[in-house]
Amino acid sequence: MARSLVEAGADVVLASRTLAQLEDTAAFIERDTGRRPHIIPTDIQKSSECDALIDQTVEKFGRLDIMMNNAGIGDRRGAGARLWELTDEDWHDTIEVNLYGTFYCSRKAASQFIAQGGGGKIINTASIAGKQGYEPLAHYSASKFAVVALTQAAARAFGGNRINVNAICPGVTFTAILEDLLETRSKEQGITVEDMRTRIEKPIPIGRGNTPADIGAMAVFLAGPGARNITGQCYNVDGGLVPS
Secondary structure: OHHHHHHOOOOOEEEEOOHHHHHHHHHHHHHHHOOOOEEEEOOOOOHHHHHHHHHHHHHHHOOOOEEEEOOOOOOOOOOOOOHHHOOHHHHHHHHHHHHHHHHHHHHHHHHHHHHHOOOEEEEEEOOHHHOOOOOOOHHHHHHHHHHHHHHHHHHHHHHHHOEEEEEEEEOOEOOHHHHHHHHHHHHHHOOOHHHHHHHHHOOOOOOOOEOHHHHHHHHHHHHOHHHOOOOOOEEEEOOOOOOO
């Protein structure tokens, strides 16, 4: 998504807890686009760091136009845990990152948009797991259902200030994390990675999972002028896997 927004002409700030990941992502984007995003190490579980992220962004670029709430975590075990196996830590970490972080950044971004005038765009990453509960990802599904509700409520709260609030709900998306999971699952089941990928894609009506660029394209659309009259919507990008 960051690369897609850079390619569309945005000045992008990357935020993450891990400086090494920020450096790697910035270098990857610079290699592909010739433009290097600014980086600000941030722990979005801390509201003070979310506030500082936006303050530093405004200090660097003079204003804020788009807040892309993409940071999130799934299940630390990789294969998922049954509801009765979840620990307090599993539950709290997932809710704090996926929901609290989105709330903290949205609250501060909206305050900045209102202060500077002219509106703005808030784009949240939810999930098809925010439209349909998945087991063994109860904690993840709960957090993403909450992001969908927050998106709808924030759209109503901020609409009078010309602030659009929408969410992207990705389905199966072939990121490095999913590729690692495919490799683990294929070994467990004694099949090839390609067979495992085929098995995962088979239920998708359009016949393929997402690439990150598919999600990036939706982010660019929601951030752009073509979406100026769209707010409070949570768009599935999943090849038709889950009804809206």
